[in-house]
Amino acid sequence: MEELVIFRAIQGATASGLYNLPFVVVLKVVEPKKVSLYTTLIGGVFVMANLLGPILGGILASAGKWRVMFEMNIPIATVAFLLLFIAGPGESGPFFKRSHWQSVDCIGGLMSIVWVAPVVLALQEGGAEWPWDSIIIRCLLIGGGALMVIFIWYEVFYLTKWNAKINPVVPGSLFRCASIFWLMVNALFVGATFYGAITILPSRLQIVNDMSARSAGLHLLVIMMTVPMGAMSGAEISHRFVYGAQWVALLGSIMVLIGSVLLTFLPGGQETPVSSWFAQCHLGIGFGFLGAIALFVQKDNVSCRELGVAISIYDMARAMGGTIGVAICSAIGHKNLRNEFAKVLPANAAGSLLQLSFGSISHLSPDNQRLAREAYGNVFGYEFQALAVAAGINVFVAIAMVWTRYFVGFSLRRRGDGPYQYWRQEEESEREDVSAEGDLRTSQ
Known part of the structure; x- marks a missing residue:
């Protein structure tokens, strides 16, 4: 277990760094009119990978082959490395330049x-x-x-x-820009609702609806199929309209709020309710919208030199929000589980479930099993209520994003509204300066 924790930490640290690079590369090599297409594809792949994880994990766990989940990363990473090695730029600067490493925080x-x-x-x-x-x-x-x-x-x-x-790592100058400030706050609540939903919903389906891990994972296919629809639509709106990204954020936040509220009303029986499918559709489209806006807000408010930092902070804020959100839901579950068991179960049955976890439910009588599942359903309802509260707060954050696009308050200043073409001109001028310095050295 100690080795698993250590190597998972290393994997997470390197993967989070790799996640930021594609967005920076897109802005450097793709012409402006195609940025929305490529950012949508990258964002869609990221979200679908997060959803495929529980699905594949449930299938492999049900088959008793959980080690395959780690072993399958080796050929995938090898292929990715070879593709990057072949398609990467032919010219690059010195990797071990001392001045570069001295500036790392x-x-x-x-x-x-x-x-x-x-x-x-x-x-x-x-x-x-x-x-x-x-x-x-x-x-x-x-x-x-x-x-x-x-x-x-x-x-x-x-x-x-x-x-x-x-x-x-977190430059304070970035947060003086109202649009960037509210975007980072939005990322916190997006992470909390997204990771909370894809973590809690499969658990509820296994415990309350008596599904296998494989069936619970496959149940998330609804979200996986609707996320690309939202991501593509959100990116296109953000690209075509001046204030499109802010309005897409508001629309996506409302969709996530509707989906979270629908999850709170799921019945406690073993039947899979139809409302869960509607909830997942709203969540998938909403998360797709919210996943498409970040780069469009950043490229209009962040300079070329700070873009990589801004993308990294957004990713860190979303991951941090997801971690804290799942932890808060776990705390809510621990707090209410004992009380819910005490209401409907005998003391010995409640004690065995609390000590031995859900796996001991099969040892209970059919009536106590039904009561225990209903109690678990109530506890998951409390956790979904917490997600709905986070989604509701995020709606107000999105309203603030729209508002600060026109009027800036709270002692925050607008960083500038330079369009993407001016940002690209800044980068081109830097390249020309570097080229001129190289020509000068060659002539000398």
Whole structure:
């Protein structure tokens, strides 16, 4: 288990870095009129990969071949490496240039992970492994909060004023732009609702509806099929209209809110309700919309030099929102599960379920099994309510995105409304300067 945790951490760190690169490359090599198409394809592949994970995982877990989930990454990664090696640029700068590595914010990158870990651990284990009022939970929450304050101080104040040679992981100058500020807040709630939905829904289908892991994973195909529709439509609207990305964000947030609210009304029986299909359709289209807007907002408000950082922060905010959102839902489940069992089950049956988890439900009588599934259904309902609250807050965030596109308040300033063509001109001028310097050195 220790090896699994360590290598999964390494895999996650490298994969998060790879996720940002395609968007930066698209803006550098693709002509403006085709940007929406390629960003939609990349975003759609990312979302579908997140959805295919639970589906394939459920199928392989049901067959008892969970190791294949890790082994299958080896040939896929090998093919991807070969394709990049063949199609990559022929010219590149020195990889081990000392000045480049000296500007990397290693401390900030480490601190961005360190402060989240104790908070997530406290939210996941509070009420389950340790009581909420225990000294361990208090220390984890206080320690995580203190590390977060230190991280913000280090990134926003220390590096900006006293160590300008290092490029901060989270530059404070980016958040002075109203559009970027609200985009990052939007990413937090998008991550919470997206990862919360694709994590909780399969679990509910297995526990409450008595589905196998494979069937529960296949149930997510509805979201997977509707996400590309939303992503393609959202990217096209964002590309064609001046304020399209902000309105797409609002529409996508409303769709996710509707889907989350529908999930809260799922009945507790073992039958798969039709409303779950409607909920997944709304969620898929909404997540597709929200996944298509980020690059369009960033390219109009961020300079060429800061684009990679802006994309990385957006990805980090979405992943962080997903981690914290799933942890909060887990805490809600732990808090309410004991009370729901006490309402409908005998003390011995409730105790066995709490100690041995859901796997012991088969040892209960048919009536107690039905009551236990209904109790689990109520608990999942509370978790879906938390997702609906997050989706509702995100609607107001999207309204703020639309509003700040016209009027800027809260002491935030608009960074500029330069269109994509001007951004490309900035990059071309930098290339011309580099080429001129090379010609000058050659002539000398």
